[in-house]
Amino acid sequence: MKRIAILTSGGDAPGMNAATRAVVRKAIYEGLEVYGINYGFLGLVNGDIHKLELGSVGDILHRGGTFLYSARYPEFATEEGQLKGIEQLKKHQIDGLVVIGGDGSYHGAEALTNRGFPTIGIPGTIDNDISGTDFTIGFDTALNTVLDALDKIRDTATSHERTFIIEVMGRDAGDIALWSGLGGGAEAIIVPEQEFNMDDIVDRLNKGRERGKKHSIIVVAEGVMSGNEFAKQLAEYGDYHARVTVLGHVQRGGSPTAFDRVLASRLGAHAVELLLENRGGLAVGIRENRIVENNIGEILKEKHVCDKQLFDLASILSI
Ligand code: F6P
Numbered sequence: 205m206k207r208i209a210i211l212t213s214g215g216d217a218p219g220m221n222a223a224t225r226a227v228v229r230k231a232i233y234e235g236l237e238v239y240g241i242n243y244g245f246l247g248l249v250n251g252d253i254h255k256l257e258l259g260s261v262g263d264i265l266h267r268g269g270t271f272l273y274s275a276r277y278p279e280f281a282t283e284e285g286q287l288k289g290i291e292q293l294k295k296h297q298i299d300g301l302v303v304i305g306g307d308g309s310y311h312g313a314e315a316l317t318n319r320g321f322p323t324i325g326i327p328g329t330i331d332n333d334i335s336g337t338d339f340t341i342g343f344d345t346a347l348n349t350v351l352d353a354l355d356k357i358r359d360t361a362t363s364h365e366r367t368f369i370i371e372v373m374g375r376d377a378g379d380i381a382l383w384s385g386l387g388g389g390a391e392a393i394i395v396p397e398q399e400f401n402m403d404d405i406v407d408r409l410n411k412g413r414e415r416g417k418k419h420s421i422i423v424v425a426e427g428v429m430s431g432n433e434f435a436k437q438l439a440e441y442g443d444y445h446a447r448v449t450v451l452g453h454v455q456r457g458g459s460p461t462a463f464d465r466v467l468a469s470r471l472g473a474h475a476v477e478l479l480l481e482n483r484g485g486l487a488v489g490i491r492e493n494r495i496v497e498n499n500i501g502e503i504l505k506e507k508h509v510c511d512k513q514l515f516d517l518a519s520i521l522s523i
Pocket of ligand 1: 215216375
């Protein structure tokens with residue numbers, strides 16, 4: 205292994221830059237050459253590949269987004285896309301690849317490995333929906349962004365004695381909703397992994413009102429339904445004219461938290477260690493504060509579901 209490349213793919217996440225920096229610096233420290241690929245798998249297919257030096261990753265550790273840019277590129281699922289990608293890697297004499305992204309990106313990494321090109325996955329997504337790791341890069345930062353918004357909404361909700369619905373990201377995963385709802389004391393948390401019953405929710409809200417609660421906050425993961433749709437359904441159950449806040453892409457931006465920077469640095473360095481051992485087809489992760497690696501194919505088979513114990517705890521504490 206003499207020359208490796210790195211790309212970021214799918215929805216960006218705060219901390220992707222910190223991970224890229226770690227890969228580049230650790231690789232150069234170990235005597236490797238490193239190439240950056242712009243715009244994820246799209247850039248790979250198009251040959252948008254350039255050499256990175258130590259200084260190329262200076263001053264990016266604290267920045268959100270990804271300086272390598274990102275793209276959603278479903279065409280990489282095709283044989284044609286993958287073969288073109290490998291052709292570009294060979295043309296640039298690259299021996300190993302690091303892919304930072306979510307499960308879509310992991311499918312690309314797995315396909316390349318199956319075609320004989322050693323590729324390592326680093327979990328970078330705010331959704332925290334990758335198996336084999338307790339946390340993905342960007343989740344902690346997104347969570348803090350949501351919590352900040354939730355605390356602010358709580359102020360105005362209390363002043364006006366209102367019910368607020370906050371729609372957060374998470375197409376298939378409820379971690380952002382669950383953790384922000386628990387951390388922010390939401391009265392109800394609606395996630396794709398758990399059924400909900402509007403009668404029960406209204407019952408909780410009514411009981412809260414009866415004992416003098418001045419506001420209610422409900423966090424809804426976008427994958428269940430939109431915040432506006434939820435408000436419409438809630439209104440059909442009685443006197444709840446909820447205000448809705450859709451947090452949207454603000455959740456994907458911002459300077460990464462200390463946790464995300466440290467996690468990204470550890471995962472990035474470990475990805476390089478695996479390539480140095482000529483190992484591909486692995487995804488790095490963190491389990492009980494230890495850096496681990498798992499087979500990407502296995503990770504993709506296991507569906508991540510949000511923690512039921514946390515969910516139950518949140519509903520006990522918001523009684
Ligand atoms: O990054 C993952 C994610 O944030 C999902 O939670 C969300 O549904 C999706 O990306 C939005 O993606 P896009 O920016 O492509 O619309």
